[in-house]
Amino acid sequence: MSEKQAHLNGAYYGPSIPPKSQAYHRPGRGSDPLGCCCSCIFGLIFKLIMTAVVMVGLAVLIFWLIVRPNRIKFHVTDAQLTQFNFSNDNTLHYNLALNVTIRNPNKKIGVYYDRIEARAIYEDQRFSTFTSTTPFYQGHKTTNVVNPVFQGQQVIPDTNALSKYNEQKSSGVYEIDVKLYLRVRFKFGLIKTGKFKPRIKCGLKVPLTQNGSSSVGTFETTKCDVDYFKSI
Numbered sequence: 001m002s003e004k005q006a007h008l009n010g011a012y013y014g015p016s017i018p019p020k021s022q023a024y025h026r027p028g029r030g031s032d033p034l035g036c037c038c039s040c041i042f043g044l045i046f047k048l049i050m051t052a053v054v055m056v057g058l059a060v061l062i063f064w065l066i067v068r069p070n071r072i073k074f075h076v077t078d079a080q081l082t083q084f085n086f087s088n089d090n091t092l093h094y095n096l097a098l099n100v101t102i103r104n105p106n107k108k109i110g111v112y113y114d115r116i117e118a119r120a121i122y123e124d125q126r127f128s129t130f131t132s133t134t135p136f137y138q139g140h141k142t143t144n145v146v147n148p149v150f151q152g153q154q155v156i157p158d159t160n161a162l163s164k165y166n167e168q169k170s171s172g173v174y175e176i177d178v179k180l181y182l183r184v185r186f187k188f189g190l191i192k193t194g195k196f197k198p199r200i201k202c203g204l205k206v207p208l209t210q211n212g213s214s215s216v217g218t219f220e221t222t223k224c225d226v227d228y229f230k231s232i
Helices: 002-009 033-067 159-171
Strands: 073-086 091-104 110-122 125-132 136-138 142-146 149-155 173-188 199-207 225-228
Touching: 073 173, 073 199, 091 110, 091 125, 091 173, 110 142, 110 159, 125 149, 136 142, 159 173
Parallel strands: none
Antiparallel strands: 073 091, 091 142, 091 149, 110 125, 110 136, 110 173, 173 199, 199 225
């Protein structure tokens, strides 16, 4: 009996008692006030951007419905080529005069022409430049005429141009490109826009005229293409 009592009063040799588990709570994202603030700011910025895009789109639509803008139209109505020949040293001698009509078909938009530069090109070789620095204003639904003149001589080192010239010489009709580089401003009511630089290309087939007449017919009116408008 005393031995059993001694065992009871001694150390415990039974199985180990596991420690009490401690609950671990991982903080959720929703509880981060900084994250909530950033989400609200980004959401507000997105809404403002979308609102601005919609407002600009509506303004452009309303402007188009009111003004109905149309592109300015360019035509070469007459071309007089009285000299166009190569000398032995690949020098091109030329005399070309053009009538270029500019038509503004718009009812509510006027155009300021601050500068007009015309370049004459043969087989990708520019041989002459005409520049008009006299500004003028073109009113609604009106037509103006510009008369660039190209006269002189220019060395053309490209042999392809000479070969093409010999081919076209037999027909008496020469394929000459004229490119117009403009600086314009548009006017709508009291509002004036900034400057734009439209580029116009006119692909011409011009008969050579000698002694006031041509043996292969007359020049036909040619419509020019507007390449693009670039603001400056």
